[in-house]
Amino acid sequence: MAGGHAHLLYRHGDSVVHRLPAHAKLISLVAFVLVVVSTPRERFWAFAAYAALLAGVAALARIPARFVIRRMVVEVPFVVFALLMPVVATSERVVVLGLSLSQDGLLSGWNILAKGTLGVVASILLAATTDARALLLGLQRLRLPERLVEIAAFMVRYGDVVTAEMQRMRVARESRAFEARHLGHLRVVAQGAGALFVRTYERGERVHLAMLSRGYAGAMPLVDNAPVGVSGWVSAATLPLAAAAVALVAGALA
Amino acid sequence: MHVPDGFLNAPTSIATGAAAATVVGIALRKARDELDERTAPLAGLTAAFVFAVQMLNFPVGVGTSGHLMGGALAAVLVGPWTGVLCLSVVLIVQGLLFADGGLTALGTNITLMGIVTVAVGWAATRAALAVLPRRPSSVPPAAAMGALLSVPAAAAVFVMLFAVGGEASLPSGGLMVSMLGWHSVIGIGEAVITAVAVSAVVAVRPDLVYAARGLQPVLQLKQADGSIVTVNAATGATATGRRRGVRDLLLGGGAVALVLAGVVSFFATGNPDGLEYVAGEEGFLKTARDHLFGDFALADYGGVGGIPVGLVGVLGVLVTVGLGVLVFRGLGRSRRSTSEVTDR
Numbered sequence: 001m002a003g004g005h006a007h008l009l010y011r012h013g014d015s016v017v018h019r020l021p022a023h024a025k026l027i028s029l030v031a032f033v034l035v036v037v038s039t040p041r042e043r044f045w046a047f048a049a050y051a052a053l054l055a056g057v058a059a060l061a062r063i064p065a066r067f068v069i070r071r072m073v074v075e076v077p078f079v080v081f082a083l084l085m086p087v088v089a090t091s092e093r094v095v096v097l098g099l100s101l102s103q104d105g106l107l108s109g110w111n112i113l114a115k116g117t118l119g120v121v122a123s124i125l126l127a128a129t130t131d132a133r134a135l136l137l138g139l140q141r142l143r144l145p146e147r148l149v150e151i152a153a154f155m156v157r158y159g160d161v162v163t164a165e166m167q168r169m170r171v172a173r174e175s176r177a178f179e180a181r182h183l184g185h186l187r188v189v190a191q192g193a194g195a196l197f198v199r200t201y202e203r204g205e206r207v208h209l210a211m212l213s214r215g216y217a218g219a220m221p222l223v224d225n226a227p228v229g230v231s232g233w234v235s236a237a238t239l240p241l242a243a244a245a246v247a248l249v250a251g252a253l254a
Numbered sequence: 255m256h257v258p259d260g261f262l263n264a265p266t267s268i269a270t271g272a273a274a275a276t277v278v279g280i281a282l283r284k285a286r287d288e289l290d291e292r293t294a295p296l297a298g299l300t301a302a303f304v305f306a307v308q309m310l311n312f313p314v315g316v317g318t319s320g321h322l323m324g325g326a327l328a329a330v331l332v333g334p335w336t337g338v339l340c341l342s343v344v345l346i347v348q349g350l351l352f353a354d355g356g357l358t359a360l361g362t363n364i365t366l367m368g369i370v371t372v373a374v375g376w377a378a379t380r381a382a383l384a385v386l387p388r389r390p391s392s393v394p395p396a397a398a399m400g401a402l403l404s405v406p407a408a409a410a411v412f413v414m415l416f417a418v419g420g421e422a423s424l425p426s427g428g429l430m431v432s433m434l435g436w437h438s439v440i441g442i443g444e445a446v447i448t449a450v451a452v453s454a455v456v457a458v459r460p461d462l463v464y465a466a467r468g469l470q471p472v473l474q475l476k477q478a479d480g481s482i483v484t485v486n487a488a489t490g491a492t493a494t495g496r497r498r499g500v501r502d503l504l505l506g507g508g509a510v511a512l513v514l515a516g517v518v519s520f521f522a523t524g525n526p527d528g529l530e531y532v533a534g535e536e537g538f539l540k541t542a543r544d545h546l547f548g549d550f551a552l553a554d555y556g557g558v559g560g561i562p563v564g565l566v567g568v569l570g571v572l573v574t575v576g577l578g579v580l581v582f583r584g585l586g587r588s589r590r591s592t593s594e595v596t597d598r
Contacts, residue, residue, distance in 0.1 A: 008351060033358045038264045073354060076260050095358040104300045108370045108420075116356065117258020122259075123353035136352055147282050147294060154298020155305060156351070163309070166275075190447040193307050193322075194454025196301075197331060201462055204299030220294075 008119040009071060009127035016235065017061035017129045022138025024227050024236035029126050035247050041111035047118065053242055054121050057085045071124050078116055085109035100138035132156045150220055154207075163201050169196065256348065257363055257412070259356030266419025271361025278342050284335035288464065300332050301340040301347075308344070310447065323369025323408070326379065326401035327448045330393065331455065333464040334376040341368035362415065366408045370491050375404035379465055390456050390466045397465065398449035405441035409433040 017025075027157060032053075039046050086105035130138070136156065141147045169192045178188060208216075262270075285297060304324040324344075328337035342364045348354040355363045379393075379400035413430045454462065460466050471594035473485045 010371075030357050031354065033259050034264060037260050037267070037556070051591055075258055078261065103478035112261055113260075115553055116258035119259025119356040119358065120353055123349065123357055127351050128351050132351055139346075141351075145279070148278065148339070148346075150294040151298045151301060151339060152347055154295055155301035155343050155347055158302040159300055159305050159347075161438065162306045166306045166309070185448055186443070187450050189310060190450035191454045193310060193327075193447060195458075196306065197303055197451065197460065198459055200299050200303040201296065201459075204296040205292075207299065208295040211295060230337055 003027050009124060010061060011067065011128045012129045012131075013062055013129070015061045015129070017057060017125070020129075020236050021132050021141075021232050022134040023141045024232050025126055025130060025139075026135075026138050026142065028236040028239050032243050033119050033122055035240060035243040036122075037115055039247050039250060041107055041114070046246050046250040047114045050118050050243055051121075053239060053246075054118065054125065054133040057125055057239060058121075061125065063125060065181055067128065068121055068124050072117070072120055075116055075120050078112060082109040082112040082116070083113065115199050146219065153220070158200075158203070158207075161203075162196070165199060166192070255368070256345075256355035257359040259358050261356070261359060262362060262419040264358070266415060267358045267362055269361075270365045270415065271358075272536065274342070274361040274364035277293040277338060278364065281335040281338040281342075285333075285339050288336045291453035297332070297339050298343070299335050300328065300336065304328055304340050305344050305347070307451075310586050322444060322447055323367055323371050323405060325367060325408075326375025326397060326404045327451060328442070329372045329376040329446070330379055330394035330397040330400065330452055330465040331463055334372055336464075337372040337376070338368055338449045341372060344368075366412055366415075370408045370411045374407040375400035383465065383469075388469055388471050389471070390460045390463070391453075392467065393456055393463060394449040394453035394468045397452040398445040402441045402445035405444050406437045409437035420555055484510045 032050075036047075036050050039050075058065070085108045086101040122196050136149055139152070140146065172190065175194070178185075304327070307322050307324055307327070310322050325337065325341055328340050331337075332340065345355060345363050345368055346360065349357060349360050349363070373398075377400075379396045382396035382399040383392060386396060410430065410433070413433050416429065452465075456463055456466055460470060475483045475485055477483060
């Protein structure tokens, strides 16, 4: 269960990776992760190669390793799951350090750990090098339904506002000496959630009226529609192509 | 609960992605019935609300905490289709901007947390509302019912997906039991928060609560000449009453059928395992020495091979519901066009 989402991951910078168009980055990343996911789990060195590729991208984007590692906590629940796998899986047993572990479970645990970690790092690199507005434009260019992109745009725009509203409610509770100590206090917090919904919805109605008064007729104008140069696509394709090459070699050696 | 990359194999991820895309596509069109042209700002703000509320952590057991999924809450407050849209957008944004949940697992995450929680939560809420007295104060307990069931339902679907595309020979029976047990506890927390939050909204602005539409008392206006005129406070709700009925039947019935086919049949297949265990008690001693956890050793004793029964049930229900929806839509369209003709 992941908790705080309070801060966007974006790290302002001006690198090759930052300058790539968002939709090219998105496609490149999805392709990369698909290659990683479909690699057989026994090719241990292939995963090392993938990790090296991602490290290369991080270096190009000048994202420090510490930044990436700190954000990797979102993966923790599944790491626990992966670590349990050798214990609970049912297959031939091998004895490691005096523990009876499932061989298949060990491989499955490794599989989840390796692929999950590579996926998380890839996502972190995308989020760190692409700001929210560019990402939404990228989604729009990828022909995601316009209405969905609009909803996402509103969510991104007002996410911080609503979160701040919730923080103010928390400050108000705590300044009246309230402290959630046991389950009975859930009621107070949940009532706050209800009040938050009313405030949020009413804000939405005001936003809609403001949009109408500025000429909104059911669709937002597309602000930026510059085409992507060939060079952008080529550099974006480097990562998945390199990964595919690794996967091919791994397949050939099988 | 955000599933990362590589947890399920590529075919399963792609299949759940296709399912999620289909449902979100339908939801995009259906949400217009719930919110008309205000969809974008209101659904966007509600998504921001769900996003904020998901940060509410509550203690589950010793030292661990769960957080609100918000599927049932969103369905009750803004309607099931808008709820699906809001949850999906939250998950997309979390995946892309916060690296929470894998990119290739986005479809899986939307299916689990955006669609299953909303569908089951809404179906259970409607079922409870059908039994409870028809007044706005019935909505919070009904919402609690929806939230309570929505969390274990998502966990059950997750276990089923894992049994199909998990690339590990985990005993699905044991995994199912532990996941359902754990998430039932989380479901209680979800139910309490949902019920209290909904009742706070019902108390202030009952008109905002989608599930409370049509439950407001009928107004009786006394005219100046002494005659009494009854006015339905929620005229909009009665105008769309018939269509909502059909949709609810589809949604609710489909969800119940899915749960029965997918979850209950799993327990049905679990039965022979136990019987077999009793029959071969001597063999048990040997297995128990091999395994660290006796429970899981028992579960694998029956050895479910091939495709799990639950999956077949779920697929059957999905195909049936799909066909049913197609037929209904065809009927509805022809009926609507004839009524238009007669109106003129």
